[in-house]
Amino acid sequence: MTKQAQFFQTALELIHEKGFKAMTIRDLAKALSCDPANIYNYVRSKADLLDQLLFEISAEFHRGIDEILQSGLTPPQQIEELIRQHVELSAQRPLQVGLLVNEWRNLKDSRLLEFVGERNAYEQKVQQILRQGIRTKYFRDFDPELICFTVLGCLRWQHSYNLRSQIEHQNPLRVREEIRRFVLPGLLI
Amino acid sequence: MTKQAQFFQTALELIHEKGFKAMTIRDLAKALSCDPANIYNYVRSKADLLDQLLFEISAEFHRGIDEILQSGLTPPQQIEELIRQHVELSAQRPLQVGLLVNEWRNLKDSRLLEFVGERNAYEQKVQQILRQGIRTKYFRDFDPELICFTVLGCLRWQHSYNLRSQIEHQNPLRVREEIRRFVLPGLLI
């Protein structure tokens, strides 16, 4: 692992453990066995650290759902693919995914607004899948906005499950199948 | 509203807006149009403020699920009642419910451990309902731990929905019915 990768990995672990606001530059330096001043070789400021980590993973989710929207899959297949993406990212990078839930509030002013904009856009894309499914009679006639929140609620807790539960439960294929069998019957006609 | 109620309500609004760590005693005093020193007429310390708010709402959820476990309802009915309780609390007290998701990490040492213990106990109670439902053939044979997380994921996002969405969508009866029709088919045989 490069020094830069080690830096961001350690930062992620510390943010997860204490929260971004509570983690200090000194804590991070200590965990990296270096001096606090060295932190600024990797990031401009503490705010810049959170900024990079958050927008990188946000963009990852957008790339995923944009692929889905252009895939030509049926709406139920698109939801299955959405589940697969969330399970995979939550398994491979649970700490960074966790930031999207726990730490976005700590972004600074204009960047906070940008992030909320991206999050709203993501939810609109999910609603687009749901509305298309209702229109084409794959899905029953539910409230797309409310069910969007509910489905994303199911998926957004995966990262903490991966961090808290036993290792043998983290088989992504099994997790994906369990969630698929829970979510789809609630949507289909 | 009593002065004490006004104090805690304003604190909740400020914590929701900025996060507990970022909210300062001075911010709170300004919002209450009083002096920073006066804050300590209501709480011993800043940590004590979060402590009271968090454990009070945690106890509320435990009271609810304990009633369910002693109710004699069938497992599907118990899940319906669980949904009702979450929807109701998330509608009536969204800010305080939000603390359970966003701010528990900021509790101090021993109290943090106590809170995590209470949260784990709550999840065990939900799993108890699910296991009972599987055993009595109401529910299909899913993984109780994973589905517990998934169901609670659906429910734990209600508070932010109530804070972000349009007022006409906040009819608890409608929300409850939408979620019920989404969740139950994923559980039943």
Next chain:
DNA sequence: GTCTATAATTCGATAGAC
């Protein structure tokens, strides 16, 4: 890249008069 030293600010909390 690494360190020492420290500037500049902000915070939680208290003492004590009214």
Next chain:
DNA sequence: GTCTATCGAATTATAGAC
């Protein structure tokens, strides 16, 4: 209960030598 004044500690970030 309310205020003035302030202490002591902790924080981010930088300057500058190596």
